Amino acid sequence: MTDSSRPPLRTVVLVSGNGSNLQAIVDQAHAGGLGINVVGVISDRPEAYALDRARAAGIPALTVDYKAEGGGESFGRSLGRELDALMPDLVALAGFMRILPAYLVDRYRGRMLNVHPSLLPKYPGLDTYRRVLRTGDEWHGSTVHFVIPALDSGPAIIQYRLRVRPDDTAELLRGRVQQGEYVIYPMAIRLVAHRRVEYRDGQVWRDGTPMTTPLVVDEDDMHEADAKLLGTR
Ligand code: GRF
8 A cells, every 4th residue: 555656745743752653653654655744753752762762763743741731731731832833743642641732733623643442432531441441341352533623522543452451450451452552553543644544524534435334353363454444445
């Protein structure tokens, strides 16, 4: 799925912490085929390890410090300024733990993605692993979706799905889910960058048709996911 006639999308990744999703995106972008250039990484915390990862990859990394900004409106304005200055075609939230002001989300609507560790619409918000275990759900996973102002509610592009095991702890589940995120997030980005997937009228469209349910990658066939979901048109 290459399209050399299009310039790669200028992509900015917003982070708050470890940055393992950032790493997966950067690695796959460098390997080629994603159709993006990561032109900047912005963190709301100066100590985020994700910043080190970005610098090690030669990507400009900067902090808009939520605390130093006193949070709220001032943070939103500064972040918006830094983001706009990078002129992104695509913004990927990857473990970014702040809620963005609605005007900023609207400015990038259809061009802003997030990964959330649950099978949305189940479990928006924090602490999804513990909540899933407490409820005794059979399935858990992660969702890549377009961002809209309402938290964790934008239309879903792709989900990673796994069966919860009897001996799963929140930490074990997190590890399993994140392995899947490293597959589905780059995949969603690739679909968007190659215009196979787009946001239109509040919905996700794939190859010109509105999607009624997200694409699904199961833990058991994670390694065939590319061929299965991207190879055919
Ligand atoms: C990811 O697992 C994602 O689901 C959630 O935050 C986590 C961030 O991890 N939104 P990392 O910073 O990418 O390692």
